[in-house]
Amino acid sequence: MGREPPAPPHAPPPGAASRRILAIWCARLAIDRWRLSEGLAMGEGADAAPLALITETAHGPRIAAANDAGLEAGAQPGMMLADARTLCPQLAVAPSDPAGDLAFLEKLALWAQRWGPWSALDPPDGLIVDVTGVAHLFGGEEGLLADARAAFARRALASRFAIAPTAGAAWALAHHGRAGGGQSAILRAEDDAAARLGALPVAALRLDDDTLTVLRRLGLKRLGDLHGVKREALVRRFRNRRSAAANPLIRLDQLLGRVPEPLLPVIATHAPLAQRRLMEPIRHRTLLDRVVADLAEDMARQLEGRGLGARRLELGMWRVDGEVVVRRVEMAAPSRAAAHIASLFDRRLEDVDAGFGFEMVRLRAAWTEPLALVQADIEQDGEGDGPGTSLAACIDRLVVRLGMEAVRRPVSRASHMPERAQRWQGPLEPEKTSLEEFDFHHRPLKMLDRPEHIAVIYESPDGLPRKFRWRGTVHEVLRVEGPERIAPEWWRERGSARLRDYYRIEDGEGRRYWIYRSGIAGDGRGGTPDWFLQGLFG
Numbered sequence: 001m002g003r004e005p006p007a008p009p010h011a012p013p014p015g016a017a018s019r020r021i022l023a024i025w026c027a028r029l030a031i032d033r034w035r036l037s038e039g040l041a042m043g044e045g046a047d048a049a050p051l052a053l054i055t056e057t058a059h060g061p062r063i064a065a066a067n068d069a070g071l072e073a074g075a076q077p078g079m080m081l082a083d084a085r086t087l088c089p090q091l092a093v094a095p096s097d098p099a100g101d102l103a104f105l106e107k108l109a110l111w112a113q114r115w116g117p118w119s120a121l122d123p124p125d126g127l128i129v130d131v132t133g134v135a136h137l138f139g140g141e142e143g144l145l146a147d148a149r150a151a152f153a154r155r156a157l158a159s160r161f162a163i164a165p166t167a168g169a170a171w172a173l174a175h176h177g178r179a180g181g182g183q184s185a186i187l188r189a190e191d192d193a194a195a196r197l198g199a200l201p202v203a204a205l206r207l208d209d210d211t212l213t214v215l216r217r218l219g220l221k222r223l224g225d226l227h228g229v230k231r232e233a234l235v236r237r238f239r240n241r242r243s244a245a246a247n248p249l250i251r252l253d254q255l256l257g258r259v260p261e262p263l264l265p266v267i268a269t270h271a272p273l274a275q276r277r278l279m280e281p282i283r284h285r286t287l288l289d290r291v292v293a294d295l296a297e298d299m300a301r302q303l304e305g306r307g308l309g310a311r312r313l314e315l316g317m318w319r320v321d322g323e324v325v326v327r328r329v330e331m332a333a334p335s336r337a338a339a340h341i342a343s344l345f346d347r348r349l350e351d352v353d354a355g356f357g358f359e360m361v362r363l364r365a366a367w368t369e370p371l372a373l374v375q376a377d378i379e380q381d382g383e384g385d386g387p388g389t390s391l392a393a394c395i396d397r398l399v400v401r402l403g404m405e406a407v408r409r410p411v412s413r414a415s416h417m418p419e420r421a422q423r424w425q426g427p428l429e430p431e432k433t434s435l436e437e438f439d440f441h442h443r444p445l446k447m448l449d450r451p452e453h454i455a456v457i458y459e460s461p462d463g464l465p466r467k468f469r470w471r472g473t474v475h476e477v478l479r480v481e482g483p484e485r486i487a488p489e490w491w492r493e494r495g496s497a498r499l500r501d502y503y504r505i506e507d508g509e510g511r512r513y514w515i516y517r518s519g520i521a522g523d524g525r526g527g528t529p530d531w532f533l534q535g536l537f538g
Helices: 029-038 067-073 081-087 098-115 140-153 169-174 208-216 221-229 231-238 250-257 285-306 339-347 389-401
Strands: 021-026 051-057 061-064 093-097 118-122 126-130 158-162 273-282 308-319 322-335 358-370 409-412 422-425 448-457 465-468 475-486 500-507 513-518 530-536
Touching: 021 098, 021 140, 021 169, 029 051, 029 061, 051 067, 051 081, 051 409, 061 081, 098 126, 118 358, 126 409, 140 158, 158 169, 169 250, 221 250, 231 250, 273 285, 285 308, 285 339, 285 358, 308 339, 322 339, 322 358, 322 389, 339 389, 448 500, 448 513, 465 500, 465 513, 465 530, 475 513
Parallel strands: 051 093
Antiparallel strands: 021 126, 021 158, 051 061, 118 126, 273 358, 308 322, 308 358, 409 422, 448 465, 448 530, 465 475, 475 500, 500 513, 513 530
């Protein structure tokens, strides 16, 4: 038992007092975003009917969020839909979209940088903005809060705001402070944070549910109760909890500025873009192909300058009448070859209706991946893509002609079992494994769909095979190499699964086979070992 580390000093570290953090809580983010996406009216009367967003679980639909009328009727987040319908039969439901909510929150984080140099996400419905040295641009911190409150109100987003020296204190005031904002939403550097926040509930420390339950059972219901307990007693009670969300001491120190709290800022990334504003509208296909080829050249130069390759490209064409025609292509591998990009759009533009003509054409790389520079072959004549076509380019052309569902490619899987080491997937799906081919694992050119049972004469108890019968023919074994032992996948197989010993053998006619023995005599997982033939070498 080592000595406990001393308590951190009560005085905040140098520079912490001058820092100002704005916390934004979008109290009904999921509901408000759903209304915006559905184009429903906002304002008074919008929450007259109970509404809940549901998530499908293994035990049935569960409520993810509810509007004010739904909450008043008893539909609480986390409740099963069947239970909520018992309390409120007229409850209307709609599917939730957590991924869409997070994407919307990321956009809000970038937009919120109008009030500070950087912002960070506080999932699932909050934002953190550093407003240090910015408040004077809005006439003070009260003016900054008023401007933020008005901006969110114009977008029909119910939000609460607070400014404090630390992110923890700002979060606590925004979520658990008195409603209405004003002076109550600002904690100044000269204020006593411990006394000012002492009346807030312990939930203001951003702790998980289990830790909150423990604190309530101990009679610690407010932040002021924690200050009345000796720190050594809390250290002994929570010394084994390393996570900040499970340790109230860590959260309390972060709230009071005794220890720093790292935050991950949201950084905007601008997709590569190339466009042409045409002097006169164009209607003919040949002119449009020329413009697309020029845009592909511009895009290739931008991607090369950033060290990127495009995986998804969007071509937008603005007609004179205001309509926008969009065509998209996706590629199996990152590419910035202008000729290849233009050839992919060649087929996508066959059914385009130019109307009275296009006045602007824009090419945007919506999905990019790193693509390193490579040394070109100085022996090539530089015309086209060379004498051959890469596999990725071939896949792209097949997808454009036949459709995404008609093309499949084999990818490796993280499994040593031969029948599971490969699977087929769509050409545009990213590979989910980094398993590479082992040079010392020689696999046959042809693998049977199912291993076929064979009769083998071999040296007992676990010696080399000497003769085997397959499909009615007896083969003498002249050469044998092995074994290569592959154990069963314990997380996938049952306890009775037997290991395999693989052999590469050659018969008297020079034909080579890949066979294996399933099990070892006396392993306690079955009787006599069985033999199977699984592949043929070329």
